[in-house]
Amino acid sequence: MKTLTTVEALRAALWHEMRRDRRVILLGEDIGVYGGAFGVTRGLLDEFGPERVINTPISEMSFTGAAIGAALAGLRPVVEIMFMDFITLAMDPLVNWAAKLRYVYDRACPLVVRTPAGGGRGYGPTHSQCFESWFFHVPGLWIAVPSTPADAAGLLRTAIRTENPVLFVEHKRLYGRKGGVSDRLPPVPFGSARIVRKGKDLTLAAWSWMVAEAEEAAQRLAEEGIEAEVLDLRTLVPLDLERLAESVRRTHRLMIVEEGVRSGGAAAEVAARVGESVFEYLDAPIQRVTTPEIPIPASPSLERAAIPNSERIVREAFRLMREFS
Amino acid sequence: MRSRRELYLRLWLIRLFEQKVENLFAKGVLHGTTHTAIGQEAAAVGACSALGPRDVVLSTHRGHGHLIARGGDPCRMMAELFGRETGYSRGRGGSQMMADPSIGFWGSNGITGGGLPIAVGAALAFRLRKERRVALCFFGDGAANQGMFHESLNMAGLWKLPVLFLCENNGYAMSTPTAAASAVPAIAVKAAAYGMPGVTVDGNDLFAVFRAVSEARRRALRGEGPTLIECRTYRLSGHSRGDPRSYRTRAEEAAWRRRDPLRRFRAELKRQGEWDEATERAVRREAARRIAEAIRYARRSPFPDHEAMEKGVFA
Known part of the structure; x- marks a missing residue:
């Protein structure tokens, strides 16, 4: 290592x-x-x-x-x-x-x-x-x-x-x-999501950089007594729907974090597939945290406001837990 | 070069295949769309007969003639047009997506100019592995205005790759005359910008095309890089089925019909004393027999299994 x-x-x-x-x-x-x-x-x-x-x-x-x-x-x-x-x-x-x-x-x-x-x-x-x-x-x-x-x-x-x-x-x-x-750089299979952190109250599904934001959010939520499970999808195609569904069956809530803009995003497809497969286990509508429908602005201040980050995930998670407890 | 008779047979196979396809579309037997190459047979057969067995060919949306010229099986082609399991692409590709890697035909292409970079990459691989092979890409005058044309020729010229760019300039990109789409009247002169020779030949003269492609191939195998070959030709049929041909005159078509590549080839054989009525009859009969056989084969073949429709997207 x-x-x-x-x-x-x-x-x-x-x-x-x-x-x-x-x-x-x-x-x-x-x-x-x-x-x-x-x-x-x-x-x-x-x-x-x-x-x-x-x-x-x-x-x-x-x-x-x-x-x-x-x-x-x-x-x-x-x-x-x-x-x-x-x-x-x-x-x-x-x-x-x-x-x-x-x-x-x-x-x-x-x-x-x-x-x-x-x-x-x-x-x-x-x-x-x-x-x-x-x-x-x-x-x-x-x-x-x-x-x-x-x-x-x-x-x-x-x-x-x-x-x-x-x-x-x-x-x-x-x-x-x-x-x-690992020294030998073991190949990682496609279609196998990774549980980054275990939790029972809510599943945060993310990929790429958004996993880091979700992880940080989960830490902050844990300090407030909310245990979020963080799932790193690792590959979108093939999609590990089984692990996603398995997680949602335990947590009953799903929030998908995507850096891309909202409409037609990958999160929408993931949400639809989870909804189709484990609807009866859901205690709340599936939530998406994404960039709003805008080109990514250059100003650091605007860019920070546009792209999802851990604070926004925490805020949205609190809202979700409050509205659908 | 193949025997004169074999070349003549291939010209007739393409002509009759395409006529039959137009006929089947007109009768509503075949559905979808198709682009036939009637009038352009000499460029296809001339170019393919100058290639070696390990060379590869990339084709266009108007690709039936190229595949037959390369030695493709009319039965499997017709079955593909009929949407059958026995077709070249098992009914998944249709008129514009057929391939036969076993004879070095890597596929026609529904995207104008789409084959150009593929041929460049194939040539890159051949050179890297020190294989004595070339890639030949057919494209039309319309494709010469695509960004892909300019990028691909630039890379091939820059790296001196063993690739032959064979433009079938039939005068029209669908309905748009070449003069209304290209800032210069000839395609071949564009080669100058990419450090390669550009040659123009009479595309209805099979022997002229053969000589130009043979020379370009020798040059490529010597490591001297690509050549752009412009074959001046004409498609005697419409762009695709249902084309009213309102963008050109019947007089222009008649003038080109007098330059029909099959007639030209026959005249050349006569001049060389290699033609007689018996050969003519035998070749035409053989071509007609094989096209009829292709249609029987297609009609007899089963449609693809729906159960398998979602299979084979990934390895």
Whole structure:
């Protein structure tokens, strides 16, 4: 066991997979000498050379498409989209090609698209968004949303080894966060939620950075006598509905925390599925804590007010417990 | 190069397949939509006959001809159009999504220009693994205005990848004439911006296409990078079924019909003394027999099992 930042854990996972399998290549903007906008690929060019660490022009649509072509030709490409906001430019190859190859052509597409998401760093409306909910709507893509360095490394290793195309969401606020990671970086299976904290009064379901906010909220709620269970979904596709339902059967209340905006968000889908499966166990309507229907503002003061945080979760949890006790 | 007779047969197979498809749509036997390649057969057969068995082809929404040219099975194609389990994509892809990896045909594509970056990535992999193969991507004049075209050619030129960009310029992107959509009248000149040669050939002349693709392939295998080949051609049919062709004149169509690629090929065989009435009859009969067989096969085949509909989204 050692302590690593998320950036270090991701880099170690890439390093191990590239050592283990010569078919693994990296493509993306400024991932070579510069090491990627957030330093995840730093040093990998020296280690593996420009044939496997491919620094691309600013052409998200086509280097993502090229990665799919390389995957069809037998490689296992890992693409970096510098900010998730730019994934709009790569939608076509992901949605209309990668996601459909298995269903239509029965062909494997071992592709990973890594991308930094989320706000909290004052980057403004086009460098702060969370778009995982869009991809939730596309059959054929797996979606990883890790919240710790160990899960980031473990899920990335699984993502690289699967035959399915994977959207791998890395929250920017997690990059510098430290955590314990086993020396051998064990792969983490998809579709297996993690109970972060046990509780009996309320389930807080979250993913990515929002797990940290939910954890902090649970601590504060515990001081006030409310025991919240915190569930880290870890992957949205596949979704671990069983563990969610099992938790709700015990706590009878569910609050889903999502950093993305409310309408059409992933939380809405999670809420619907839980409602469909364990409605009779619920003592309260399923609640969502999300960013309101606005572009993410740049001003730190506005951004703090917009994106869900532990104080808001605590406030909403109190309200829920008061109204549906 | 394949035998002259085999090439002529493939031209006729495409022609009759497409005519039959139009006929079946007109009669309401087939549903949905389709884009036929009548008039563009020479570009498909000329290009594919210049490739090696391990090369790969990426195609377009107008892809039936490319698949037949590459050696695809008309039975499985027709079954796909009929929505049957025995179709190339088990009824899941339809007219615009068929693939046969066993003959290096990696798929047609319902998105204009969608195959371009896929071909670039395939070529990237071939080079990385030091395999002597090329990727060829068909696309139309309309796709040359897509961002993907410019990004893909730039990357391929920058990295000198073994990829051939084969533009079938049929004069119209659906209803929009090339001149009304492209700032320059020729597609081939765009190659200059991406550090590769751009050549223009008569796309209705099978031998001209064959020579251009053969030269581009040799160049790619020597490590000298990609080539953009513009084949000037014309689709004698409408864009898709139900196209009233109000954007062009019947006189223009008649002029192009005189340049019909099948007629051109036959004239060339005659000139070389390799043609006689018996060959003509035999080839046409063989093509007609195989298309009729394809329709029988499709009709006999079962529809896909609904139980399996939700299977196979993931590995």
